[in-house]
Amino acid sequence: MRKLLPLIGSHPGGRSALTCRYRCGDACFHEVPNTSGNEYVGDVIARALSRRSVLRAGAVVGAAAAAGATGIGQAPGASAAPAAPVKKGWEKSRYRQAARGLRFTPVAPNTTDAVTVPEGYAQNIVIRWGDPILRGAPAFDPARQTAKAQAGQFGYNNDFLTLLPLPGERDRQVLFANHEYTDENLMFPGYDPDNPTREQVEIAWAAHGLSVVVVEEDRRTGKLTAVPRHHLNRRFTATTEFRLTGPAAGSDLLKTSADPTGTKVLGTLNNCAGGTTPWGTALSGEENFNQYFAGAASVADADTRAKLARYGMTGGASERKWERFDDRFDLTKEPNEANRFGWVVEVDPYDPDSVPRKRTALGRFKHEAAQPRLTADGRPVVYMGDDERFDYFYKFVSSKRMMKGSSRAAREHNLTLLDEGTLYVAKLTGDSPADQVDGSGKLPNDGEFDGTGVWIPLATGDVSHVPGMTADEVYVHTRIAADKVGATKMDRPEDVEPSPRTGRVYVALTNNSQRGTAGKPGADEANPRSNNKHGQVLELAEHWDDPASDGFAWRLFLVCGDPQDPSTYFGGFPKDQVSPISCPDNLAFDSYGNLWISTDGNALGSHDGLFGVATTGERRGEVRQFLTVPAGAETCGPVIGDRRVLVAVQHPGEKDGATYDNPASTWPDGPGKVVRPSVVAVWRKDGRNIGV
Numbered sequence: 001m002r003k004l005l006p007l008i009g010s011h012p013g014g015r016s017a018l019t020c021r022y023r024c025g026d027a028c029f030h031e032v033p034n035t036s037g038n039e040y041v042g043d044v045i046a047r048a049l050s051r052r053s054v055l056r057a058g059a060v061v062g063a064a065a066a067a068g069a070t071g072i073g074q075a076p077g078a079s080a081a082p083a084a085p086v087k088k089g090w091e092k093s094r095y096r097q098a099a100r101g102l103r104f105t106p107v108a109p110n111t112t113d114a115v116t117v118p119e120g121y122a123q124n125i126v127i128r129w130g131d132p133i134l135r136g137a138p139a140f141d142p143a144r145q146t147a148k149a150q151a152g153q154f155g156y157n158n159d160f161l162t163l164l165p166l167p168g169e170r171d172r173q174v175l176f177a178n179h180e181y182t183d184e185n186l187m188f189p190g191y192d193p194d195n196p197t198r199e200q201v202e203i204a205w206a207a208h209g210l211s212v213v214v215v216e217e218d219r220r221t222g223k224l225t226a227v228p229r230h231h232l233n234r235r236f237t238a239t240t241e242f243r244l245t246g247p248a249a250g251s252d253l254l255k256t257s258a259d260p261t262g263t264k265v266l267g268t269l270n271n272c273a274g275g276t277t278p279w280g281t282a283l284s285g286e287e288n289f290n291q292y293f294a295g296a297a298s299v300a301d302a303d304t305r306a307k308l309a310r311y312g313m314t315g316g317a318s319e320r321k322w323e324r325f326d327d328r329f330d331l332t333k334e335p336n337e338a339n340r341f342g343w344v345v346e347v348d349p350y351d352p353d354s355v356p357r358k359r360t361a362l363g364r365f366k367h368e369a370a371q372p373r374l375t376a377d378g379r380p381v382v383y384m385g386d387d388e389r390f391d392y393f394y395k396f397v398s399s400k401r402m403m404k405g406s407s408r409a410a411r412e413h414n415l416t417l418l419d420e421g422t423l424y425v426a427k428l429t430g431d432s433p434a435d436q437v438d439g440s441g442k443l444p445n446d447g448e449f450d451g452t453g454v455w456i457p458l459a460t461g462d463v464s465h466v467p468g469m470t471a472d473e474v475y476v477h478t479r480i481a482a483d484k485v486g487a488t489k490m491d492r493p494e495d496v497e498p499s500p501r502t503g504r505v506y507v508a509l510t511n512n513s514q515r516g517t518a519g520k521p522g523a524d525e526a527n528p529r530s531n532n533k534h535g536q537v538l539e540l541a542e543h544w545d546d547p548a549s550d551g552f553a554w555r556l557f558l559v560c561g562d563p564q565d566p567s568t569y570f571g572g573f574p575k576d577q578v579s580p581i582s583c584p585d586n587l588a589f590d591s592y593g594n595l596w597i598s599t600d601g602n603a604l605g606s607h608d609g610l611f612g613v614a615t616t617g618e619r620r621g622e623v624r625q626f627l628t629v630p631a632g633a634e635t636c637g638p639v640i641g642d643r644r645v646l647v648a649v650q651h652p653g654e655k656d657g658a659t660y661d662n663p664a665s666t667w668p669d670g671p672g673k674v675v676r677p678s679v680v681a682v683w684r685k686d687g688r689n690i691g692v
């Protein structure tokens with residue numbers, strides 16, 4: 001029987017204070033960085049002017065197109081203004097329909113300090129924080145950890161995961177993982193947050209970043225395990241050299257005293273979710289990078305201070321005090337260093353000598369994820385969320401076609417696809433009268449939170465579409481560009497995933513405790529609840545099913561929470577037959593077209609989990625919980641294969657008051673062992689496909 005647990009904690013979305021501090025730099029306790037007047041008034045689009053507003057936003061697109069700026073992105077036969085609402089087109093996709101539901105006994109909400117899976121399923125740990133993956137790396141010894149050891153070992157706080165094929169090596173695949181942040185309290189015995197040592201700081205640098213590690217399946221047992229010392233295994237840390245590429249590379253805004261070229265950056269930070277490209281590379285989003293930079297309040301130039309503030313940099317010393325050990329983290333000394341973070345990075349896991357890239361054409365913000373798909377003529381389109389309350393949803397449309405095959409020429413060409421194209425931001429308009437969207441979550445009279453949207457172009461290559469900003473400024477200060485064009489302020493856009501079956505795009509909007517509070521934007525049809533604790537999942541259909549379209553239809557697929565809460569909505573499915581779900585974060589599809597959702601910060605009192613749900617057919621909206629994670633953890637990086645599910649268990653044991661010496665979780669190795677973020681594989685004991 002489903003049992004609701006008592007609500008816990010005063011932190012947003014059920015998170016612990018430690019998670020807030022170390023993961024996001026206490027973002028929820030700071031002033032919302034988006035203080036732009038954009039859309040505050042009257043909750044704009046949702047209200048009143050729906051039709052006029054669409055036309056006006058369409059005129060922006062049209063003007064840019066007339067100026068020759070947006071040759072791409074026009075659907076066949078598309079006029080500049082988006083077509084009338086295509087609400088009735090939902091079931092007319094040219095893609096095959098998916099009508100499968102998921103058959104497993106849902107896991108009940110719980111607070112067990114374990115990964116709990118449905119009956120008939122088994123699990124194993126694939127790799128843990130500290131497991132050696134490079135040649136010469138020592139076995140993990142947490143009491144005597146060194147930066148040198150960590151640089152050859154799997155990093156801390158695994159988040160995004162993707163599995164890529166490894167032709168020619170039987171039963172093996174390439175796992176790409178990122179490592180969002182470190183929690184020094186849980187990593188080091190006797191950690192003193194006021195006085196970190198140089199060795200502790202350098203261990204943290206080495207524990208951030210990315211990993212590439214080959215994994216191998218044991219066909220007999222079903223287990224998946226890491227292959228240490230494989231020649232493809234790699235670590236990328238906070239000190240690895242990355243190249244800035246695309247239109248803003250070399251810009252004055254990206255130059256520092258250590259890099260007068262504005263093209264070479266040391267390291268990647270706070271990598272959250274990501275994506276997998278059809279040409280076989282991995283993408284990863286740099287998210288809450290602001291928290292690593294100190295001294296914003298003391299920067300002399302007021303304009304620079306304002307730009308730093310729009311990205312959440314307003315304070316003095318940083319939490320981890322890295323500025324004491326490297327001047328580049330001190331904004332009073334290197335005000336441009338922070339401009340070199342907040343990008344989407346691309347890694348070629350098949351070339352162990354490749355230099356990882358930061359793609360400036362995709363804009364700079366708190367990137368959650370970056371999930372590509374192809375247009376009918378083979379150009380990649382990348383959907384991207386900016387995970388902050390009242391920030392925006394974006395897409396990038398490349399001007400270049402992907403080359404098929406794995407020849408050297410194809411691989412080299414495909415590594416330039418994300419450097420040329422147009423960056424857009426989304427503006428959503430509801431179709432119901434404003435007085436029917438009252439912040440309570442009550443459905444409007446037409447029975448759905450839905451409407452249309454336009455993609456507003458920000459820049460194409462070296463051409464800016466934003467009055468008063470150069471293209472370089474648009475790419476480096478993308479949030480400010482999006483403020484100026486009137487993008488829609490969303491409830492924390494997190495992961496995004498196009499359905500391989502229907503072409504519809506799904507966006508997780510985690511929560512927004514400040515929606516509708518004093519001085520903040522109120523509810524609109526896409527963000528329909530004030531003090532939104534549990535989040536929603538938005539479904540988007542591009543006009544003409546064309547990913548490069550300038551317009552789209554949208555509707556809310558899930559309005560999350562306890563199904564007994566009248567403000568929730570489960571795609572129209574009977575609410576007494578679904579699992580409670582709160583704070584959707586990462587998304588993935590299985591090959592049947594079911595959407596899988598992992599949660600971050602369950603505000604219903606249960607541990608976070610992974611859920612599956614059909615998006616079409618009779619079972620559309622039937623949310624079923626597949627697993628739960630240990631105490632303090634969030635569920636990340638789901639990879640849903642036919643016969644195996646992978647999840648990244650991030651920040652296990654991160655609860656208020658917990659330390660290395662006083663842990664709040666004994667996962668995964670039991671009492672007396674340090675708690676370790678780890679990747680978990682789950683499969684069916686009878687060897688059959690997941691969920692069918």
Ligand code: FEO
Nearest residue numbers: 272287368387494
């Ligand atoms: Fe790192 Fe938006 O979660």
Ligand code: CA
Nearest residue numbers: 432448449450
């Ligand atoms: Ca409506």
Ligand code: CA
Nearest residue numbers: 272273494585
């Ligand atoms: Ca996330």
Ligand code: CA
Nearest residue numbers: 495497587588
């Ligand atoms: Ca995803």
